[in-house]
Amino acid sequence: MGREHGPWRSIGCGALLVLALVTAPAAASERKHGLSAFGDLAYPADFSHFNYANPDAPKGGTFALVGWGGVATFNSLNNYILKGDAAQGLELLFDSLMTPAADEADAVYGLVAESAEVADDRMSVTFHLRPEARFADGSKLTADDVVFSFDALKNKGHPLYHQMLQDVVTAEALDPETVRYSFKGDQVRDLPLTVAGLPIFSKTYYASRAFDETTLDPPLGSGPYLVDDVAQGRTIVYRRDPNYWAKDLPVNRGRFNFDKIRFEYFRDRTAGMEAFKAGTYDFREEFTSKVWAMEYDFPAIRDGRVKKEVLPDETPSGTQGFFLNTRREPLKDPRVRKALDLAFDFEWTNRNVFYGLYDRTESFFENSPMKATGEPSQAERTLLAGLGAPVSDEALGSAYLPAKSDGSGQDRKLLQEAGKLLDEAGWTIKNGVRVNAKGEPLKLEILSFEPAFERLTAPYVKNLKLLGIDAKIRMVDAAQYQQRLKDFDFDITTERYSMRNTPGVELRSYFSSAAAAMDGSLNLAGISDAAVDALVEGVIAAKSREELNTAARALDRVLRAGHYWVPHWYKASNTIAYWDKFSRPATKPRFDRGILDTWWYDEAKAAKLASNAATGANAPAHSSSRRPLLIIAALIGLVLAGFFVLRLRRPTRPQ
Numbered sequence: 001m002g003r004e005h006g007p008w009r010s011i012g013c014g015a016l017l018v019l020a021l022v023t024a025p026a027a028a029s030e031r032k033h034g035l036s037a038f039g040d041l042a043y044p045a046d047f048s049h050f051n052y053a054n055p056d057a058p059k060g061g062t063f064a065l066v067g068w069g070g071v072a073t074f075n076s077l078n079n080y081i082l083k084g085d086a087a088q089g090l091e092l093l094f095d096s097l098m099t100p101a102a103d104e105a106d107a108v109y110g111l112v113a114e115s116a117e118v119a120d121d122r123m124s125v126t127f128h129l130r131p132e133a134r135f136a137d138g139s140k141l142t143a144d145d146v147v148f149s150f151d152a153l154k155n156k157g158h159p160l161y162h163q164m165l166q167d168v169v170t171a172e173a174l175d176p177e178t179v180r181y182s183f184k185g186d187q188v189r190d191l192p193l194t195v196a197g198l199p200i201f202s203k204t205y206y207a208s209r210a211f212d213e214t215t216l217d218p219p220l221g222s223g224p225y226l227v228d229d230v231a232q233g234r235t236i237v238y239r240r241d242p243n244y245w246a247k248d249l250p251v252n253r254g255r256f257n258f259d260k261i262r263f264e265y266f267r268d269r270t271a272g273m274e275a276f277k278a279g280t281y282d283f284r285e286e287f288t289s290k291v292w293a294m295e296y297d298f299p300a301i302r303d304g305r306v307k308k309e310v311l312p313d314e315t316p317s318g319t320q321g322f323f324l325n326t327r328r329e330p331l332k333d334p335r336v337r338k339a340l341d342l343a344f345d346f347e348w349t350n351r352n353v354f355y356g357l358y359d360r361t362e363s364f365f366e367n368s369p370m371k372a373t374g375e376p377s378q379a380e381r382t383l384l385a386g387l388g389a390p391v392s393d394e395a396l397g398s399a400y401l402p403a404k405s406d407g408s409g410q411d412r413k414l415l416q417e418a419g420k421l422l423d424e425a426g427w428t429i430k431n432g433v434r435v436n437a438k439g440e441p442l443k444l445e446i447l448s449f450e451p452a453f454e455r456l457t458a459p460y461v462k463n464l465k466l467l468g469i470d471a472k473i474r475m476v477d478a479a480q481y482q483q484r485l486k487d488f489d490f491d492i493t494t495e496r497y498s499m500r501n502t503p504g505v506e507l508r509s510y511f512s513s514a515a516a517a518m519d520g521s522l523n524l525a526g527i528s529d530a531a532v533d534a535l536v537e538g539v540i541a542a543k544s545r546e547e548l549n550t551a552a553r554a555l556d557r558v559l560r561a562g563h564y565w566v567p568h569w570y571k572a573s574n575t576i577a578y579w580d581k582f583s584r585p586a587t588k589p590r591f592d593r594g595i596l597d598t599w600w601y602d603e604a605k606a607a608k609l610a611s612n613a614a615t616g617a618n619a620p621a622h623s624s625s626r627r628p629l630l631i632i633a634a635l636i637g638l639v640l641a642g643f644f645v646l647r648l649r650r651p652t653r654p655q
Contacts, residue, residue: 031115031128035098035193036107037502038545043101043109043250052103052589053254053598059240061601063582064262064281066272072478073233073265076214080157080199082520084214085482087236088263092256093136093221094199097127097146099251102589105501108196109251112141112222118192123184125192129177134245135202135222143173148203150181150195156212159518164194164505171195187540190504222246224256237262254585257600269452276577283578283595288452289354292575301577305609308577315591317367317572319510320496321565322446322460326526327516328491330442335425337563339418340444340492343463344566347407353455358569362401364559365499367572370552372399372560379550380557383538389530395561402567409459410466419467427468434468443470447490449481460566486520494568495524501591503552507536511559525564532558581606 033045049055067074067088076084079091098108098116110116113127133141150171153161167185174180181195201211205220218227224247228239238261246252264281266272273291276284277298286292300306324331324340331337346360363371375398376384384391394400405411419429427434427442434442444464446457457473464471476484484490497510509515511532515523535555542548574593583602588594 029117029120031117033115034101034107034109035116035118035196036104037189037193038106038543038548041107041109042104043107047109047250049250049253050101050103050255050589052585052587052594054585054600055253057254057257057583057585057598057600058603059257059600060259060603061581061606062260062262063258063283063596063599063601064264065283066276066281067263067265072267074236075216075232077216077219077227077230077236078211078214080153080161081212081214082158082486083212085478087230089225089236089238089261090219091199091223092225092238092261093219093223093227094201095133095141095222095246096197096199097129098193098196100197101251102592102594105591106193108193111246111249111251112146112200113196116192116196122188124180124182125195126174126178126180127196129179130246131177132245133222135205135220136226136241136243137220138243139202139204140176141200141202141222142176143179144176145200145203146179147171147173148206149198149201152201152206152211153198159520160509160522163508163515163518167191168195187505187537189543190540194505224252225261228260234265235262255597257598258596259601261596269450279579282581284576285593286575286577289357290455293355293357296577300579305580305612306577307580308575311574311576311588311593313367313572313574315367315501316365316370316499317361317570318496318498319364319366319565320361320494320570321567322492323495323524323565324563325488325491325493325524326528326564327488330427330444331491333425334563335421336427336442339421339425339467340464341563341566342403342414342418342421343467344402344460345405345407345409345411345414345463346402346569347405348409349456349459350569351407352409354569358571360402360404361567361570362560363399364497364556365503365552366570368499368501369549370499370503370556372553372556374398376554376557377550380554383535383550383554384531384557387531387534389534391531391558392561395531395558399557400560400563410463415463415466422467429468432468433470441470442468443472444491445472445474447474447476447481447484447493449476449478451475453494485524488524488526493524495522497522502548504540507539507555511555512536527559527562527564529558529562532562579609581609 032041034041034043043050074085074087076086077090078084079086095112097111097113099111101107101109112129112133114130116125116127118125127146129141129143129146135141150165150168154165154168155162167183167187168191169182169184171179171181181191183191200222202220216230216232218230222245224241224244225238226241227236229235229237240256240259247256262281264275266275269288273295275281277300286296296308301308322340322344324337326332350356350358365371376396381396384396403414405414422434426436430439436442446461448457454473461471461473485493509522511523511527513528513530513533515521516526516528532555535551535558538551539548539555542551581602582599582605584599589598
């Protein structure tokens with residue numbers, strides 16, 4: 001929570017994004033250098049590098065950034081279990097069998113595996129490993145390590161792994177360089193790339209260590225970076241492995257160019273911003289419209305030492321809103337949930353808080369062809385009619401759209417409509433208070449961790465109180481916030497789910513009945529609907545882009561008609577700022593920012609900044625002098641804004 005618009009993600013989310021990539025089965029059992037969904041691979045077997053990477057990019061320098069999304073702390077270097085709050089960037093330590101191409105919607109190419117073949121019956125996939133694959137300690141990476149990694153993630157990893165891998169029956173090492181995964185069931189389309197994207201761990205390393213425990217010991221991986229330095233909860237630094245076994249593979253040429261990558265953590269947003277202005281770190285993606293509009297006019301920007309840009313975003317914008325916990329008795333009724341939607345005045349918020357920079361989110365698949373619009377198509381009607389599960393009349397009509405207010409902040413017409421819905425649901429006004437038949441008041445808490453978000457939530461709470469609802473904002477500390485969401489101990493909270501170009505098994509984690517009952521699940525709303533379950537499986541089973549779009553649009557209709565959220569806002573772009581000491585390829589990857597893995601440190605630009613510093617201009621401090629600035633900025637921020645923290649497991653973005 002705490003961000004208007006989507007930052008990068010970790011696993012939780014970073015690893016799960018790779019996990020969830022999908023594949024269509026090969027027409028025959030044929031070895032290929034990559035796997036893709038619904039079509040041919042864009043890159044031939046003899047490709048030399050990804051088009052968005054510069055194979056001649058120099059190596060060197062440090063790239064320092066604030067913890068993605070402003071995450072405030074960490075206490076573990078284990079990114080793959082439910083326990084603890086893991087540091088960001090840990091995915092840099094681990095390779096997988098195949099790696100995504102960021103300019104294709106859903107394709108991966110050989111990394112540890114040089115090729116793969118999907119069986120004719122679609123029920124297994126075999127990967128052929130590169131004999132040169134090595135862990136960072138020089139030990140050989142074998143099929144036994146791949147099998148161990150699968151077993152560890154499925155049986156001891158985060159519950160989401162167990163759910164995603166439930167139809168993967170076995171992983172078996174046929175020989176030291178060949179591993180076969182076998183599947184069960186009918187929904188196997190996703191599974192070859194799901195297993196292709198799993199991180200690979202060393203079986204030998206974990207023979208003397210518990211995989212399912214938190215730790216601050218740097219883990220052994222086979223990826224491009226190593227852990228260099230850790231200051232628990234404050235900083236983690238990764239250094240590029242000069243002996244990285246895969247540095248010259250086509251999928252890696254021109255990538256991972258920084259000698260070091262450093263994540264800085266701050267207890268509040270103000271401290272983080274002040275530290276950026278002081279040069280404590282190099283790069284910042286801004287997720288707060290007020291800050292972007294009002295605070296990016298400091299001297300270093302005016303004289304060009306800090307650059308600010310808006311990058312186009314062609315991916316689905318994500319699914320953000322106030323999610324309503326249907327496990328709570330008052331929120332079980334969709335009329336109550338719809339009334340809560342009507343009480344949120346986006347038009348007022350956008351004009352007065354966001355400087356008109358945002359659009360209202362309408363769909364769970366916003367900014368994509370999967371968004372439902374207008375009346376359902378014949379294909380959608382046929383699909384909805386054949387689900388074997390009841391579908392509401394609202395889902396069968398024109399796709400639900402959040403009401404557009406008059407922008408006053410208290411649209412009387414919409415509040416009256418909301419009041420009627422609450423009356424119908426049995427929550428009537430008595431002495432100015434909404435009560436049920438037992439005389440119990442309607443009480444709702446909005447769980448939050450960031451004081452800065454109050455400027456958005458407080459007007460909403462005010463409208464809820466006008467409806468007679470005893471509504472409050474509940475601010476909690478980082479540890480309590482994390483635990484309460486894991487335990488579903490909240491009424492309302494803000495969440496943002498990241499939707500891919502080709503969604504698949506991750507939808508089960510977001511919306512399925514099974515996930516609703518799973519500890520630590522991403523199904524915060526507790527959605528448990530047979531029609532939703534069937535449509536999720538329909539998206540996963542789609543064998544063409546047309547089928548997928550139809551199933552996703554139908555799912556979108558049913559979810560929107562269920563009023564499980566109060567939708568927020570989006571913009572199809574990313575706002576970034578950075579100290580001008582980096583260069584990058586001419587081509588940005590279509591479906592990613594490509595910053596950490598394709599930019600590089602520019603010695604000439606860095607020298608120019610240093611020259612400015614020598615003449616008295618403010619320039620980024622060297623690492624030896626950064627900590628005092630950081631401490632000063634943190635102290636200022638603590639006084640002004642209080643504490644906040646982002647949950648690593650979930651992509652959440654208000655403000």
